[in-house]
Amino acid sequence: MLCKNANLQCLTGLQGLYLDIGFCRSSASSHHIKLLASILEEIPSSTLTTLYFDIPTPSTLLPRIREWHQIGKVLQEERFSQLTELVFIIKEQPFGRPRWLLERWIREDLYMFEEHGILSVR
Numbered sequence: 001m002l003c004k005n006a007n008l009q010c011l012t013g014l015q016g017l018y019l020d021i022g023f024c025r026s027s028a029s030s031h032h033i034k035l036l037a038s039i040l041e042e043i044p045s046s047t048l049t050t051l052y053f054d055i056p057t058p059s060t061l062l063p064r065i066r067e068w069h070q071i072g073k074v075l076q077e078e079r080f081s082q083l084t085e086l087v088f089i090i091k092e093q094p095f096g097r098p099r100w101l102l103e104r105w106i107r108e109d110l111y112m113f114e115e116h117g118i119l120s121v122r
Helices: 030-042 068-075 099-109 111-115
Strands: 016-020 050-056 085-091 119-121
Touching: 030 068, 068 099, 068 111, 085 099, 099 111, 099 119
Parallel strands: 016 050, 050 085, 085 119
Antiparallel strands: none
16 A cells, blocks of 8 residues: 555566555546556656556446546656556456446557557456
8 A cells, every 4th residue: 555655666677567456446537547656657767567456347337437637647757668467457346337348448448459459358
């Protein structure tokens, strides 16, 4: 779990990163995606080759998540040019939207990574 004063700038030789928002047993939301993008903004590593996101399906009560492009915007920066694998692991939640729907949103918003053959959704 990260706190506001986490010193992410120390992660200079990082090659792989696994970020799990499913630990809180809540569904994914726009807030979570913005948080993931802000975490990525703090990581200075230009050696990152693999990035995993563990995401629970969003609640059927929440609107469509439209913030995936924020993650894409950060990952298109030069310091992430070594990225060869971008993986989203989707955990289905009771009362959550169907897994295929979340996968479609991710693929639509991050199409540029799929075109480069580095995006996968499991």
